[in-house]
Amino acid sequence: MNTWAASAAKPLPTATSSGKRRLPQGRRSPAPRPALAGAALVVAGIGLGATTALTITAESVGQLTATGGLATFAGNLTGMVGTYLALLMVLLVSRIPFVEQVVGQDGLLRWHRRLAPWPISLLIAHAVLLVAGYAQAAQAGPWHEVNTLLFSYPDVLIATIGLGLMCLAGVISIRAIRRRVRREVWWAVHLGMYLALALSFAHVIVLGPSFVGHPLTRLVWSVAWAATAGVVLAYRVGLPVLRSFRYRLRVAEVRPEGQGVVSVICRGQHLDRLAVSGGQFFFWRFLTRDMWWQAHPYSLSALPQPPFIRLTVKGVGDHSAALAHLRPGTRVAIEGPYGIFTRHSQRCSRALLIAAGIGVTAVRALLEDLPRSARPVVLLRATRRADLVLGTEIADLVKRRGGQLHELTGSRMTASIDQYSLRHTVPDYKERDLYVCGPEAFVTGVVEVARSLGIPDEAIHHEAFAL
Amino acid sequence: MKRAPLLLFAGTAAGFIGILGFHSRQAPPTVAAPQAGSGASSASPSAAGRTPVGPVAGQGTVRTALGPEEQYGYGVLDVKVTQSGTRITDVSVPLLQTAEPTSQQISEQAIAMLRAEVLSAQSARIDAISGATYTSAAYIQSLQAAIDKLPAR
Numbered sequence A: 001m002n003t004w005a006a007s008a009a010k011p012l013p014t015a016t017s018s019g020k021r022r023l024p025q026g027r028r029s030p031a032p033r034p035a036l037a038g039a040a041l042v043v044a045g046i047g048l049g050a051t052t053a054l055t056i057t058a059e060s061v062g063q064l065t066a067t068g069g070l071a072t073f074a075g076n077l078t079g080m081v082g083t084y085l086a087l088l089m090v091l092l093v094s095r096i097p098f099v100e101q102v103v104g105q106d107g108l109l110r111w112h113r114r115l116a117p118w119p120i121s122l123l124i125a126h127a128v129l130l131v132a133g134y135a136q137a138a139q140a141g142p143w144h145e146v147n148t149l150l151f152s153y154p155d156v157l158i159a160t161i162g163l164g165l166m167c168l169a170g171v172i173s174i175r176a177i178r179r180r181v182r183r184e185v186w187w188a189v190h191l192g193m194y195l196a197l198a199l200s201f202a203h204v205i206v207l208g209p210s211f212v213g214h215p216l217t218r219l220v221w222s223v224a225w226a227a228t229a230g231v232v233l234a235y236r237v238g239l240p241v242l243r244s245f246r247y248r249l250r251v252a253e254v255r256p257e258g259q260g261v262v263s264v265i266c267r268g269q270h271l272d273r274l275a276v277s278g279g280q281f282f283f284w285r286f287l288t289r290d291m292w293w294q295a296h297p298y299s300l301s302a303l304p305q306p307p308f309i310r311l312t313v314k315g316v317g318d319h320s321a322a323l324a325h326l327r328p329g330t331r332v333a334i335e336g337p338y339g340i341f342t343r344h345s346q347r348c349s350r351a352l353l354i355a356a357g358i359g360v361t362a363v364r365a366l367l368e369d370l371p372r373s374a375r376p377v378v379l380l381r382a383t384r385r386a387d388l389v390l391g392t393e394i395a396d397l398v399k400r401r402g403g404q405l406h407e408l409t410g411s412r413m414t415a416s417i418d419q420y421s422l423r424h425t426v427p428d429y430k431e432r433d434l435y436v437c438g439p440e441a442f443v444t445g446v447v448e449v450a451r452s453l454g455i456p457d458e459a460i461h462h463e464a465f466a467l
Numbered sequence B: 001m002k003r004a005p006l007l008l009f010a011g012t013a014a015g016f017i018g019i020l021g022f023h024s025r026q027a028p029p030t031v032a033a034p035q036a037g038s039g040a041s042s043a044s045p046s047a048a049g050r051t052p053v054g055p056v057a058g059q060g061t062v063r064t065a066l067g068p069e070e071q072y073g074y075g076v077l078d079v080k081v082t083q084s085g086t087r088i089t090d091v092s093v094p095l096l097q098t099a100e101p102t103s104q105q106i107s108e109q110a111i112a113m114l115r116a117e118v119l120s121a122q123s124a125r126i127d128a129i130s131g132a133t134y135t136s137a138a139y140i141q142s143l144q145a146a147i148d149k150l151p152a153r
Helices: A004-009 A034-057 A061-065 A069-092 A097-115 A117-138 A142-152 A156-172 A183-207 A215-247 A318-325 A357-369 A391-400 A419-425 A440-452 B004-025 B045-049 B101-121 B133-149
Strands: A249-258 A261-267 A281-286 A296-299 A308-314 A331-338 A350-356 A377-382 A404-409 A432-439 A460-465 B062-066 B070-072 B075-084 B087-098
Touching (some): A004 A261, A004 A308, A034 A069, A034 B004, A069 A215, A097 A460, A117 B101, A142 A156, A156 A183, A215 A331, A249 A308, A249 A318, A308 A318, A357 A377, A357 A391, A357 A432, A357 A440, A391 A404, A419 A440, A440 A460, B062 B133, B075 B133, B087 B101
Parallel strands (some): A350 A377, A350 A432, A377 A404
Antiparallel strands (some): A249 A261, A249 A331, A281 A296, A281 A331, B062 B075
């Protein structure tokens, strides 16, 4: 067994110092239940269908054929469907455990990114179409009608402010802009999305043709919104706070691993009750004066060995670089664990693990969690030998599981992972699950190679990290 | 989650059909049943095009009665009815407040049509104006209460 926890325990007199080699083991995260996530998806679909139908049934032929009626109807429809989709976008990032365990935080974010332009576009269309429709009906110019809508209709002004906030969040998430903006700014703007949705709520209920005079529809809609708010609060705030208080993590030791990489070892209570699988990550919030307000995702670099838990971080951003200067005793709050880069995703009995750079941390923890039958082949890639951190731990784990370790060092040109090298080093790649972890570009590249080799998507599992 | 799009689509279809089915099972919102054989009222806007029966002068005393204020989804209104002898000679809406201009516009149009219907039906048993269901309901409610205040004809 690895000894990282044992040596961390040395300066702490209360740690188990008995000569027994039996290291305490924590619990593993529960197996995912795809049926539950499927049911959630069906419910989301029912809501979408019902929202669309409600808008249509609120309309009469007379209204539709009246001047501006068509634009007004289209405006109502885009508004209702857009609002409903916006609600779904919030739910996608609310980290509902039984959904997250199936799709993974990574997968949920991908869906969120792919779908989020829809509600924003629909809501912009909603505003434009209703201005056009109302202007036609009132025989007024569009600018005059904008003025009328904003200042004489109840709750439209604040809803417009909400739409503005929503557009801002959309714009800042466009890839080219996102890269130029600090993570904290992007996060704060995204937080404004909750405010935007809250601001828009009133005008929907007060003016929406599907709600005026329909107390039941009003009630159901309000309950759905309250439930969404409840889910967000429970899983994004409540559960993390509860877990942080329960495990009471404090930094025990910051250990250099070489080349700007440090391991942060935290000590906590009840860690034997913390259900986490190898390859999962937490959002870590180190409660120092400068860092308490930001939470960053880092994988565990080993399974917990109660009362210790370890993450290994490379100092590439402001936050990760600051971790090297953490003082022992610093309190740590956690959100998680998240991720499906775990043994639960295994489809074959054997596994091939590929990691680049600091992606080695997740692979290291996963390796520890894989059954012996996995006979893991591990491929580590780095530009220089010195960048291969946790090398001895991995070599040890691979040896105990009867696997093979290949280290590829050199520039991207000389030490690349391509069809040829993969076939050559891992001849039985078709009977293995492929786990890839590393920088986004690396992961994309390897996944492409794997697909071209005919490895099915179900057997490819990846976790990419961005700065 | 390869079946994700399928599940989502199935759910959407179920929700859509469910609401439509529920909606069509419910009776359309009839406010007051049209009098059989009266033939005077029609739900279509063409009702406004009919020649309204004008106020008939003479024949007894002129009385007015004001119905209660009726709140409806988009605003509030009350109805005043004028009766000369046994005939309803005028109906008006002294109070009409709506949430916003479009509702005001819709209500005003509907009220003109409703007035024509009342004058020809000579009662509150008239059809609602389509596209102004709530205004019609409030109007008829207040009108009936106003008529009830008048001595029986």
